[in-house]
Each structure stands twice: as C-alpha cells, then as structure tokens.
Amino acid sequence: MLTQMPCEQKWATAAVAGAVVCATGTDTYFMSYSPMLTPVVHYGLAGIAVDVMCRQSLLVPTNTENIKELSRNAMYGIAGACVYKMIY
Numbered sequence: 001m002l003t004q005m006p007c008e009q010k011w012a013t014a015a016v017a018g019a020v021v022c023a024t025g026t027d028t029y030f031m032s033y034s035p036m037l038t039p040v041v042h043y044g045l046a047g048i049a050v051d052v053m054c055r056q057s058l059l060v061p062t063n064t065e066n067i068k069e070l071s072r073n074a075m076y077g078i079a080g081a082c083v084y085k086m087i088y
Helices: 007-024 039-055 064-087
Strands: none
Touching (some): 007 039, 007 064, 039 064
C-alpha cells in the first residue's frame, strides 16, 4: 500500500503514523534499550519509517535533499502525534 502512494502524499501518511504510535501506546518501545529515547523520538521514527517504506530500501542516499525529506517526515510524525494528543 505505501509503495503505491505518490510522493506528494507522504507527509500525510507520516502524520498518521505518528498519531498511530501515540494512540497505540508504543511510544515507549525503545526506552527499555535507552532511556534517552523519549516518546518524541518514536513519533519521528514513525514518520521516517513511512519514507523508508516508500523507497523500499533501508539505504537512503545522504545528499542534502534526502536528509531534508527525512527530517520533514520526522517532523510530520511528531506533529501528527501532537495533534492526536490535542484531540484525545
């Protein structure tokens, strides 16, 4: 499903992914490995996971545009979780 999504709509899916992580309570999953990984990190990783799924590869080229896009998707994941927390 995610691989067929146009690139212009990744931001919305990243926001939904952040909200889903917040709603399901999995925002403390990696805290057992490192207490420094706060829930905000989990929301950002959910947004980045959408980008990785769309690319169908864990290897992301590290040029400036890709780093900006990954950062943007992480931001949308965090924003989606914040909006979810404001509504519920």
